[in-house]
Amino acid sequence: MENVKVTLPDGSVKEYEPGTTVKDVAYSIGSGLGRDAIAGIVNGQEVDASYSIEEDIELSIITIDSDDALEIIRHTTSHVMAQAVKRLYDNVQVAIGPAIDDGFYYDFNLDETFNEESLAEIEAEMQKIIDEDIEIERKILPRAEAIELMKERNEKYKLELIEELEDEMISLYYQGDFVDLCRGPHLPSTGYIKAFKLLNVAGAYWRGDENNEMLQRIYGTAFASEKDLEKYLTRIEEAKKRDHRKIGKELDLFSMQEEGRGFPFFHPKGMALRNELVDFWKEEHRKDGYEEIKTPIILDESLWHQSGHWDHYKDNMYFTEIDGETHAVKPMNCPGGILVYKDSMHSYRELPIKMAELGLVHRHEMSGALHGLMRVRSFTQDDAHIYCLPEQIEDELSGVIKLVDKIYSAFGFKYNVELSTKPEKAMGADELWDKATDALRSAIEKNELDYEVNEGDGAFYGPKIDFHLEDSLGRTWQCGTIQLDFQMPERFDLTYIGQDGDEHRPVMIHRAIYGSIERFIGILIEHFAGAFPTWLAPVQVEVIPVSDDQIDYALKVKEALKKESIRVEVDSRSEQVGYKIRDAQVKQVPYMLIVGGREEEAGTVSVRERREGDLGTSKIEDFKARILQEIAKKEINTEDSLK
Numbered sequence: 001m002e003n004v005k006v007t008l009p010d011g012s013v014k015e016y017e018p019g020t021t022v023k024d025v026a027y028s029i030g031s032g033l034g035r036d037a038i039a040g041i042v043n044g045q046e047v048d049a050s051y052s053i054e055e056d057i058e059l060s061i062i063t064i065d066s067d068d069a070l071e072i073i074r075h076t077t078s079h080v081m082a083q084a085v086k087r088l089y090d091n092v093q094v095a096i097g098p099a100i101d102d103g104f105y106y107d108f109n110l111d112e113t114f115n116e117e118s119l120a121e122i123e124a125e126m127q128k129i130i131d132e133d134i135e136i137e138r139k140i141l142p143r144a145e146a147i148e149l150m151k152e153r154n155e156k157y158k159l160e161l162i163e164e165l166e167d168e169m170i171s172l173y174y175q176g177d178f179v180d181l182c183r184g185p186h187l188p189s190t191g192y193i194k195a196f197k198l199l200n201v202a203g204a205y206w207r208g209d210e211n212n213e214m215l216q217r218i219y220g221t222a223f224a225s226e227k228d229l230e231k232y233l234t235r236i237e238e239a240k241k242r243d244h245r246k247i248g249k250e251l252d253l254f255s256m257q258e259e260g261r262g263f264p265f266f267h268p269k270g271m272a273l274r275n276e277l278v279d280f281w282k283e284e285h286r287k288d289g290y291e292e293i294k295t296p297i298i299l300d301e302s303l304w305h306q307s308g309h310w311d312h313y314k315d316n317m318y319f320t321e322i323d324g325e326t327h328a329v330k331p332m333n334c335p336g337g338i339l340v341y342k343d344s345m346h347s348y349r350e351l352p353i354k355m356a357e358l359g360l361v362h363r364h365e366m367s368g369a370l371h372g373l374m375r376v377r378s379f380t381q382d383d384a385h386i387y388c389l390p391e392q393i394e395d396e397l398s399g400v401i402k403l404v405d406k407i408y409s410a411f412g413f414k415y416n417v418e419l420s421t422k423p424e425k426a427m428g429a430d431e432l433w434d435k436a437t438d439a440l441r442s443a444i445e446k447n448e449l450d451y452e453v454n455e456g457d458g459a460f461y462g463p464k465i466d467f468h469l470e471d472s473l474g475r476t477w478q479c480g481t482i483q484l485d486f487q488m489p490e491r492f493d494l495t496y497i498g499q500d501g502d503e504h505r506p507v508m509i510h511r512a513i514y515g516s517i518e519r520f521i522g523i524l525i526e527h528f529a530g531a532f533p534t535w536l537a538p539v540q541v542e543v544i545p546v547s548d549d550q551i552d553y554a555l556k557v558k559e560a561l562k563k564e565s566i567r568v569e570v571d572s573r574s575e576q577v578g579y580k581i582r583d584a585q586v587k588q589v590p591y592m593l594i595v596g597g598r599e600e601e602a603g604t605v606s607v608r609e610r611r612e613g614d615l616g617t618s619k620i621e622d623f624k625a626r627i628l629q630e631i632a633k634k635e636i637n638t639e640d641s642l643k
Helices: 022-029 031-036 069-088 116-131 143-152 156-164 226-241 244-250 268-287 301-307 309-316 334-342 390-409 430-446 487-491 517-528 548-562 577-586 597-602 620-632 638-642
Strands: 004-007 013-016 037-042 045-048 057-063 103-109 136-142 169-175 178-181 195-205 214-223 298-300 318-322 325-329 353-362 378-388 414-420 451-454 464-470 476-485 507-512 541-545 568-570 591-595 604-609 613-619
Touching (some): 022 031, 022 037, 031 037, 031 057, 037 069, 057 069, 069 116, 069 178, 069 195, 069 214, 136 143, 143 156, 143 169, 143 178, 156 178, 195 226, 268 390, 268 517, 298 301, 301 309, 301 325, 334 353, 334 378, 378 390, 378 517, 390 430, 390 464, 390 476, 390 507, 430 464, 430 476, 476 487, 487 507, 541 548, 541 577, 548 568, 548 591, 548 597, 548 620, 591 597, 591 620
Parallel strands (some): 004 057, 541 568, 541 591
Antiparallel strands (some): 004 013, 037 045, 103 214, 136 169, 169 178, 195 214, 298 325, 318 325, 414 464, 476 507, 591 604, 604 613
């Protein structure tokens, strides 16, 4: 039998006997690589290190310390956790256990409730399994055999999953006394796991359906080294301190009430922050040629059929009946904006037409998915829709990219870019999707942005560019999006009169920058840990009188600043000055103005900055000029986000 040829990433070609494994290839290159090899990428597909090479292939080796290894490490660790739980609890049923961002989870059906002690016991059992260095082996069984095996093992959830698979051959992973349904790949053995931690327990419906039974979900994480794990756990602790729900309550920004679960209540200080974001957004959009519109929250059912949302989104929508006809509370602003465009005829001379809307939308989220401002049932999307000529597409996409950069830069955010392509369920012909995807790719590359392709994650009506913000803890948040849409103009018969006097179809660009104002506020709270830059701070100045004798003077200082629209408060409580200063610093007020007898007599204020401390005495007019300049420039002290 002829040898098989293996092409490596550097272009070199090696020959091996058929049946040689990925691990064997790694050892043939070097003993160190062989020891570190945990999996491979064969013709673009991840495989186990034990994968048998039977034909000519292209091969990359995945080593334990590479970025590609993390998901494999975590997925294997989730299997180890499930094995440990089955060893400790006789009557447990295991469900699913994937790797996720930053870790993994596994769902269990168990009468006993997991707690902190349970997690410690499970961790100890996991360590035993790791120390045993159990070989992990993939077996492909005929469908009937796999079903019989899971029946024997009384794994009802695995049975349900197998029965829904169309495959005639089923992929299973054997790990000592534990067998799991999985496509893999996995580590060669449990001993490759070096650093893991179980984090918490939560409830989760089987398959995410609230009509199914509630399971217990154990979350954990794993890394290639203890150092990386410790770094992550430190970040998690810092994230807990920065939790926007905790800080939001401490700073009196917003609340979530039982009477409206998933519907946030913004308090006066929260509205001050929100209004700054809105005013900034409106000003930048006016400069960029957008006109603002407002469309209804409730619209007739027929509109949602026409837009395609009914077929693709109805499970996430709220409905009501008006005059005997079904109406929907809008989950998106696009169809309403389209009706505004359709309300009059348009000439090619008018295009591009840019319509922006801060539109309140409602989406049904399961109660278990709700999370402060990050996951809510009603939120304000900063939508805009651009109707343009085909030859204007690239310029308009570039214009949006530049606007996104300008707005994110005002908050000091770095970001990365993803190009998301056609999903499995989508409207329209492939050629239109290809045309739209190529246009987005061209705009990204023209603006010299690094990007990754996220296959199959586009909107149902078009591909998109997604912007992922990086916060001060290194976490990423998907916020902005640009979607190029040839489908909606067709479905709604949108037209413009061309230079030739005939009707033509415009191209539609959907885009958002904040994404959701509520979620963006949550991100800002955690990014700055509540220490907002002065231009955003709900209270920008706290005037602190030394004694009751200076309260009148403090109020005069307040009025002088308030006339300039500076957000200022007076702490007139009968407390010691030191206590008031500490309290203002806890509330993250950027500036404190201390006024005593000397300041009143001289018409000055003693200025303290929340980080730098005492800045000395200043005339009121001089301080006013200083803070107004800082606000106008939207200055950001990067140290604030790291405190």
